[in-house]
Amino acid sequence: MECxxxxxxxxxxxxxxxxxxxHSILVHKSNEDKIMLLDSHKLIAASGEPGDRVQxxxxxxxxxxxxxxxxxxxxxxxxxxxxxxxxxxxxxxxxPYSVNILxxxxxxxxxxxxxxxDYIATLHKVEKGAFGYGSYFSLSMMDRHFHSGMSVEEAVDxxxxxxxxxxxxxVVAPPNFVIKIxxxxxxxxxxxxxxxxxxxxxxx
Amino acid sequence: xxRRYDSRTTIFSPEGRLYQVxxxxxxxxxxxxxxxxxxxxxxxxxGEKKVTSxxxxxxxxxxxxxxxxxxxxCAVAGIMSDANILINTARVQAQRWDKxxxxxxxxxxxSGNYGGWKAAAIGANNQAAQSILxxxxxxxxxxxxxxxxxxxxxxxxxxxxxxxxxxxELAEVFLSPSGKVKYQVCSPETLTKLLVKFGVTQPATETx
Numbered sequence: 001m002e003c004x005x006x007x008x009x010x011x012x013x014x015x016x017x018x019x020x021x022x023h024s025i026l027v028h029k030s031n032e033d034k035i036m037l038l039d040s041h042k043l044i045a046a047s048g049e050p051g052d053r054v055q056x057x058x059x060x061x062x063x064x065x066x067x068x069x070x071x072x073x074x075x076x077x078x079x080x081x082x083x084x085x086x087x088x089x090x091x092x093x094x095x096p097y098s099v100n101i102l103x104x105x106x107x108x109x110x111x112x113x114x115x116x117x118d119y120i121a122t123l124h125k126v127e128k129g130a131f132g133y134g135s136y137f138s139l140s141m142m143d144r145h146f147h148s149g150m151s152v153e154e155a156v157d158x159x160x161x162x163x164x165x166x167x168x169x170x171v172v173a174p175p176n177f178v179i180k181i182x183x184x185x186x187x188x189x190x191x192x193x194x195x196x197x198x199x200x201x202x203x204x
Numbered sequence: 205x206x207r208r209y210d211s212r213t214t215i216f217s218p219e220g221r222l223y224q225v226x227x228x229x230x231x232x233x234x235x236x237x238x239x240x241x242x243x244x245x246x247x248x249x250x251g252e253k254k255v256t257s258x259x260x261x262x263x264x265x266x267x268x269x270x271x272x273x274x275x276x277x278c279a280v281a282g283i284m285s286d287a288n289i290l291i292n293t294a295r296v297q298a299q300r301w302d303k304x305x306x307x308x309x310x311x312x313x314x315s316g317n318y319g320g321w322k323a324a325a326i327g328a329n330n331q332a333a334q335s336i337l338x339x340x341x342x343x344x345x346x347x348x349x350x351x352x353x354x355x356x357x358x359x360x361x362x363x364x365x366x367x368x369x370x371x372x373e374l375a376e377v378f379l380s381p382s383g384k385v386k387y388q389v390c391s392p393e394t395l396t397k398l399l400v401k402f403g404v405t406q407p408a409t410e411t412x
Contacts (some may be wrong), residue, residue, distance in 0.1 A: 062299040069271055071293045072264060 001172045003134020004034065005162060006102045006114055007142060008127045009150040012183035012191070013112040013178040014102035015045040016159050018134065018174035031198055033201045039064050039074055042105040043180050043187045048119060048133045049098035056097045060084050077105025077172040081115035081123060089121035096120075106182045137169050138162040148164075152181070156190070161195050228314035231282065237327040237366030238268055238279035238359055241341070242309040242349040246378030249279040250354040252327070253371050265365045266389055272390040273298035277377055282314070286391040304385070307377070320373055323353075329361040336360060349380060353404045369395040378404035 001022070006015030021029035035045040036057045044060065046053045063083070068074050075083065083105050089098050096119065103115040116122070116129040128146050130138040141162045150158070157178055167173045177195040180189050209217035213224040240247065251268040268280045272294045280287040285404040309325060313319035322343045336357045345353070347382035351374065359367045374390035390398070399405040 064274075066295055066299050068272065069298075070292070 001118065001174070002132035003130075003132070003138065003166055003174060003177070004045045004047045004102055004132035005044060005134065005142070005159075005172075006104055006128070006153060007146060007150070008104075008114045009152060009155040011112060011139040011179055012155070013043070013103050013106065013114050013150060014155050014159060014177045014179065015043050015102055015114075015153075016163065016177050017045045017047070018132075018186045019178050019192075020174035021050060022174075023188050029198065030176050030194075030196055031172070034180055035178060036061060037067065037187050038080060038103070040105070040186050041074070041108075041182055042077060042080060042103065043182050045102040045104070045180075047059075047100050051098040052099050056099045057085075057101075060087065068203050071175055072160065076107050076110070076113070077113045077124075078107075078110070080111070081117060083126075084115075085117050085121050085123040087115065088119065092121050093130065102129050102131065103180050104180075104187075106184060106187075108184075111198075112183065133170055133172065134162075134166045134174075137165040141165050160167070160193070167195070208358055223316075225315045232327060233330065235327045236268065236360060237282075237329060237333060237358060238281045239323070239325045239333060239337070239354045240279060240311070240321070241323045241337070241345070241350040241354050242307060242321070243306075243345045243347045244292040246345060246347040247307050247309050247349070248350040248354050248374055249277065249375045249377075250351075251279050251281075251373045252358060253373055266373050266375065269389060270374055271387050274387075275304060275373060277387045279326075279375070281330075290371070292316045298352075310348060325357070325361075333357050333361045348377060351376070351398065355399065355402055355404050362399075367399055367400065369393075372399075374398070380392065 002018060003178060004017040007012060015035055016046045019030055019032050019034065020027055021032040028175040034047065037044055038061050044057050046057050058131060064075050064080055084101060084103060098119050100119050101117040106112045114126050114129060116124040118125045121143060128142040142158065145161060147160050163177050177193040178189065179191045179193065180187065209215055210223045212396050213222055216222060236252040238249065238251040239260050249269055253267050255267060268279065270291050271277050277296055282399060309317055309321050309324060311324040312319050321388060323337040325337060340353055358372065369392040372395060374395055378386055380386040
């Protein structure tokens with residue numbers, strides 16, 4: 001089941017998410033990217049109802065882009081997080097989105113940051129955060145091994161520890177994960193951790 | 205006589221004309237010129253800066269060029285408050301669509317007419333500009349040649365005697381080496397160099 005987690009290191013933030021698209025007991029896809037590039041220096045990792053997840057993250061992405069065209073400057077990570085929370089809070093009493101979000105970003109003034117936003121519009125600025133069944137394990141691993149000011153190598157190592165723990169302890173563990181990083185040079189995909197590959201469709 | 209049919213855009217005159225629309229077109233004819241030229245490797249926009257008061261605080265480097273999306277930009281001639289509404293709508297709509305059909309240049313006017321053009325001019329002296337463009341435009345024009353042509357047209361149609369970078373703005377849409385569409389506004393320094401290079405202005409003489 002879904003695992004999304006992330007942490008802040010020295011000059012960067014890192015987020016990881018499982019890449020399984022699951023319905024009921026069936027796995028439909030194992031390379032579904034649940035971490036979207038919000039803009040050049042922001043990552044939005046989301047878990048929840050697949051339809052809501054795509055609809056909501058795209059909506060946030062387009063509005064962040066629109067803001068930039070209208071005002072000529074990008075939203076800060078804090079502003080984007082508060083905007084996202086606001087949209088979830090407005091929707092909450094009308095037509096709620098079942099989406100949990102980890103928002104990672106890098107700003108010149110404030111450096112890297114990570115925001116925890118859940119589907120009932122809770123907003124927290126955190127150094128480490130996680131959603132889904134994987135959170136039981138990833139949070140424990142991060143409580144044990146996280147320290148502020150981690151290097152990229154240390155952080156990736158911790159992310160790998162979390163993935164290993166999920167894979168070995170969670171009954172319904174997803175096989176594959178994607179890891180993304182955001183730092184002063186921008187947001188980008190860092191690596192995939194795959195234990196199964198999607199079978200290509202047999203040629204007719 | 206025509207007064208009776210002047211006041212509203214929705215009332216036709218007996219000759220079948222809409223005066224308010226015609227007046228609106230007329231109003232644009234007094235605005236600073238803007239020229240767009242389509243080339244094989246990009247689109248060039250140049251505009252005449254009308255407000256050049258040294259006291260004015262400018263919030264942006266450009267006055268009539270607006271980025272609509274990563275791959276779309278527009279130049280405006282006319283009433284800015286009206287343009288802002290259109291630009292806002294365009295920016296919102298641009299977020300809803302994700303398609304790219306190669307380099308294109310469009311012109312729209314107050315009557316609602318719009319169409320694709322290889323080269324177009326709006327604003328003051330647009331007819332003169334349009335006819336020079338018609339004479340000198342050739343298919344397979346490069347972006348650099350398009351910049352040269354646009355500056356030449358503007359130098360001939362603008363009222364001021366010598367073209368200087370503070371009365372001009374230049375923006376280009378083209379493909380970067382990585383293949384991404386890029387919108388680039390020319391700096392005043394580069395613009396001055398271009399004006400000298402293309403011989404449409406005299407280099408600033410020392411008159412201190």
